[in-house]
Amino acid sequence: MRKEIVLSGYGGQGLVLAGIILAEAAVIYEGKNATHNQSYGPEARGGASRSEIIISDEEINYPEIERPDILLAMTQDALDKYGESVKEGGLIIIDTLYIKEVKPRSDVEIYELPITEISIRETGKPLSANIVALGVLVSLTGIVKRESLEAAMLNRVPPATRDLNLKALRAAFDIFKKG
């Protein structure tokens, strides 16, 4: 099992941190192998941001992503740029606050969710949208356990924001709670 994930949006949405959290959830809490790579640093506030994660049961010899299994798109630009690259049978997760035009693809699953608005509703601010997005991604794919994601998140976010981020993460999990 090797899964390639791209988190894309703009600098300021916390996608680099999200990539680190997801990779650490896999490595520290589940003993898997993972790599994380960022195209642009968090200093590029407003610029395009792309965070790449590979999670695998095997050693990762080739840490490049050409066609991801999973794409999170947090801006229209990101979807327009990377939407076509997702593998057949893959998954695209879209934040409906930013993305109004979705080019249909019959060979991938596309989930459109108000990720940033869930953060605002739960915490009053959009800053936990990255954590909501991880909660959605993990719920849909099972790529790591929810408990692993939660532990990795609590370990990485600024301590003063733990409670709000936990509220945001659990709201994301609750979307997919069975009956």
Next chain:
Amino acid sequence: MRKEIVLSGYGGQGLVLAGIILAEAAVIYEGKNATHNQSYGPEARGGASRSEIIISDEEINYPEIERPDILLAMTQDALDKYGESVKEGGLIIIDTLYIKEVKPRSDVEIYELPITEISIRETGKPLSANIVALGVLVSLTGIVKRESLEAAMLNRVPPATRDLNLKALRAAFDIFKKG
């Protein structure tokens, strides 16, 4: 003429910069007197932020604001905290993305507008919401001329963001364009 303005929300929405731009529009481009004061610095990303501006034709001897003439509220917390303080006959401008509950007041004007969503629509990102808000505020009040605001904005925002901020500002002006 002395007008007291409070811009309130959270650190990261650019309200300190917005306060500086509005004060400079009055001072540099219209020869008025103005003061600008911030309660929390922009480093308080995610924390509460309050930016105070006084604009006057006369010398400003008392630079404190107790009851503003104009309040911009960019989070629910900000509206809940400062909404009651606005003077009778004053103006409250609300960002509907963040604020879902508005306590009615018959003695002030309340404008509810999708400020951040206008920024996203025009630029793909919410980062120009502060500039949209200024465009709305100036259009509604005429506290400075639109040209003065535009010049002050272009002088202050990072050069790489001038075009996008200008697009956002003009979209705000266009809301109030006659016929």
